[in-house]
Amino acid sequence: MQNAKDTFYIALRCRLATVNPARTMILRSVTRPGILVSEAEAPAPQPLLDAFALSWTGLQADLQMPAILAEMTCAIDYCTAGTQTNAGLDRGRALEEMDYEVLKLLYPYSTQKMNYTVSPAVAMETMVFWSEPEFGPVIALRDCLIRTAKVRVFAFQELGEQ
């Protein structure tokens, strides 16, 4: 299932670089597209503003298929305080922009499964595919607006895959 998780993240990261090249973040002194996997970064007391954070939560498996079909829930958390130029008064617009980007990042709802543990990455046999996002309510926390979109990600466990 790790290959499916890696594939989903890299697919969204590549799409983000196209959808909104300006959405970048500096993490560990590196400027990169504004999307990260929470479990692969150091714990942080505050969410990173204006970036997408993926968290893997639920897991189910259908064992009655020719190969195990894993269903993982991915929570995409994002948070914005608007821009300093506008004193944060544009935070609603900034959140709407991120909502729209989530929709653009997720479509089309599938991608070729890849093995990124080897270099160069190797294409696997099956596709990773996922549902439409399920947007949660907006939460206002001090000067920030926060939203979580949940996506159910599906992938077949291939022969010999860990």
Add this chain to the structure above:
Amino acid sequence: MRAYFAPVDRVHRQATLFDPSVNGRFSTNAPPAPWVDLGWIENFTRKSTSRFGELVTGTPGATQFQVRETVDATVALRFKAWSKLSMALAAGSQHMNLIAPAAGGAANGSGSKGVPPVNLTTGSTATFLALAASDAAGFPAGSLVTVDADYAGQTGFVGSGVYAAYVNSASAVNNDPDYIRRVSFNVARVAASSSTGLQLAQPLIAGAPAATMRVQPISGFVDREGGSFFQEWSALFVIDGQQGERILFHYPRLQSMAGPAEAATAMAPPLERLALSATFRALPVTDANDGEQIVCFRTFLPSPVTLI
């Protein structure tokens, strides 16, 4: 519940009989030959439609005896996985392989005239097709093939391994030399292609191919609502209990009694899973132990702790 398939010898009307006293405890992932795993099924429902009559005597009348007027049963299920076998059985009638089309062929709903087949060389097995290097190059890894004899004007049941169709006359099938390969169950995916031939990802259902068989590339399968042929198969359904007990339902002869249909199960919007719906009528065989006409055998293998 797991389902297993075995062919019926339509010419001699011989079903494949499963003997639970010999193979009842087989591994569900390695069924004994010639049974073929059809994967998991769902919504299995079986129904006895046998009719009973009463012999009433006396005044007032009272039933003194019962007679079994008809023996009949139906089975309905959904195949969770799509495959050549499950699709063909669910569809009921002839099930076509989509042979790679020749250039300029007239369009046809079940596929147009195919590219010319290639010959086998010596040394083929159920999982390896020996071909000339130039022929093998036309079948890359991952492609699908159908392997069967040329149609040469014969009538009756045709198809290797499983009788796939019944030919009334050569003219009915346009005397098409590819007709048997078009309906054949003897299909496989190519795992690897080399200069000596094709390594198959799964064994051919007819076993090692005869030297007269030929190979054509296919791209998929098509079935039809309609058709005059009834697929017939021997079926075995297995339920394993949590304590080690096992229940087996063996229908030696099943024929489809409904056209192609699917059932959608929601996964997460917009995703759905489509299962193949199938309904079958059970046909009888004779139990060699007592000569009775039987359409289904139900077997219970108790667990080591079951009181009997």
